[in-house]
Amino acid sequence: MKNNRLIYLIKGELIRLHKYKVTTISIFIAIIWSVLLFFVEGDIFNSLLPVLILVDATTMSFMYIGSVMFFEKKESTMSSMLVTPSKDSELILAKILSNTIHNFLSTALIITVFVILKDVQISYLLIAIAVILVTLYHTSIGLLLSYYQKDFTTMLMSVMLISFALLIPTVLFMLNVLTGDIWEYILLINPIQSANIIITQSFKPITLDWKYYFSLGYLIISGLLIYRFLVLRNFKNYAVSISGV
Amino acid sequence: MANIFEVKDLKFKYKTNQENVLKGINFQIKEGEIFGFLGPSGAGKSTTQKIIIKILENYQGNIFYKGKDLKDYKQDFFEDIGVSFEMPIHFSKMTAMENIRFFQNLYKKKADVERLMKRVGLWEDKDKMVAEYSKGMKIRLNIVRALLNSPTMLFLDEPTNGLDPANAKILKDLIREFKVSGGTVFITSHIMADIDQLCDRVAFIVNGEINVVDTPRNLKIKYGERRIKIEYKENNKIVEKLFSMEDLGKNKEFLNTIKEKDIETIHSGETTLEDIFIKVTGVTLDEKQ
Ligand SMILES: Nc1ncnc2c1ncn2[C@@H]1O[C@H](COP(=O)(O)OP(=O)(O)O)[C@@H](O)[C@H]1O
Ligand SMILES: [Mg+2]
Secondary structure (H helix, E strand, C coil), X not given: CHHHHHHHHHHHHHHHHHHCCHHHHHHHHHHHHHHHHHCCCHHHHHHHHHHHHHHHHCHHHHHHHHHHHXXXXXXXXXXXXXXXXXXXXXXXXXXXXXXXXXXXXXXXXXXXXXXXHHCCCECHHHHHHHHHHHHHHHHHHHHHHHHCCCCHHHHHHHHHHHHHHHHHHHHHHHCCCCCCHHHHHHHHCCHHHHHHHHHHCCECCCCCCHHXXXXXXXXXXXXXXXXXXXXXXXXXXXXXXXXXX | CCEEEEEEEEEECCCCCCCCCEEEEEEEEECCCEEXXXXXXXXXXXXXXXXXXXXXXXXXXXXXXXXXXXXXXXXXXXXXXXXXXXXXXXXXXXXXXXXXXXXXXXXXXCCCHHHHHHHCCCHHHCCCEHHHCCHHHHHHHHHHHHHCCCCCEXXXXXXXXXXXXXXXXXXXXXXXXXXXCCCEEXXXXXXXHHHHHHCCXXXXXXXXXXXXXXXXXXXXXXXXXXXXXXXXXXXXXXXEEEEECCXXXXXXXXXXXXXXXXXXXXXXXXXXXXXXXXXXXXXXXXXXX
């Protein structure tokens, strides 16, 4: 019974992502990226594709869950959800998993385009693990962020700010602006850097180093802690506050 | 009859409030009755509903549902109840039926949706997007939503607000049918007629306090002025006379009047529940607080 309910909730979320045109937007964005990257050559392409996947799995995860919560608030539908037998954890997981599925598919679309067009060498298994884990993680953070935003505009602003703040050092490092071993250690506590590592190491040739395993473990453990102690614990208050009744 | 709900000394304030919004209210809801909360806007009706359906949690006082502390209930409590909020709430970009099916899948018990949709006259429009529905249709869909798990208890916050008389009648009939089939109803309203027509018992609530709880009939007997108004024709003019109902059979003037005069109309002086509300609480129902 319980598992069925979670599946129905996820199915409902996925249908609404479609009906509220979020999927249309994400396909549109994937096409734009694909067209842009198509005209980029050689080395630049090779360093841009991982950045693109990284941005898609992090910043876009924030955006999608943020907009979903915004629709939910606008229509006061959370109130109806709160008076069903669904548990808080089921409501949250439905949101997080549906958005992860959706964003995973849109990232997969971009990767597929390049595998076909540009003969990208990539481990499908590792990139799938990386994209799913990173998307799950950042969707949860995005949900947590929306707990503290009054409206969609402030949500957008803080998402931009936070992801820029976190992305900038990582991108600088990737583009070899920041150099030196010390940065490798400092940057690892930044989840976007961990995300970066497990994404870039999914490209061939595969040589997984300690940073890969550290990043993987770091994302899984800190993700579970964030879910349990921040996302789940503060959900009910937030849900009531956007219930609009 | 057993009490399905027992509320003792309930106090509540929202985070932003200075004072308590509910100031220690007491009431019981009996199994199988329609229990009404009548009071002006801002009295605390919706707040009370949100507390007894477990949406708002940080209250003081005690609430028992079927003899067990409401706080000890988990999510299975919601298998048992149906709720409609002050505003009709649906996913606007889904059809009525998609909305209903989505919510129904979350429950173990399932009502016959086709029958309900036909009953409220929405079956023909079941595949329309809710965004295309009129306000009246949304409110009717809302009641279907509240009933789709065959609840044993219904909570309705201002259910007829914004409905035209024809739709309001459909809704009131549904509420009565629900009661006849064994259900219990908690209903809030600032509209006197709704409460008067539907409720077995009513609580008057003003400014977070309950002034009185009784049946509408008892309230009328207690506070109403029991008078008879007679109009008769005399010298081509209509004459109006008022008689107290006390010892009416021994009232010579009354008896002579009906014996001798050419009577046009006889009315018992009905004091409305609204008159009584004003008398008991000192405020009118459309007063903002
Ligand atoms: N979310 C809220 N935050 C702060 N105050 C509220 C909130 N909701 C209602 N109130 C206040 O609580 C009081 C009771 O409101 P409510 O229960 O909605 O009354 P009613 O349903 O009888 O109109 C009012 O003074 C109202 O302003
Ligand atoms: Mg209200």
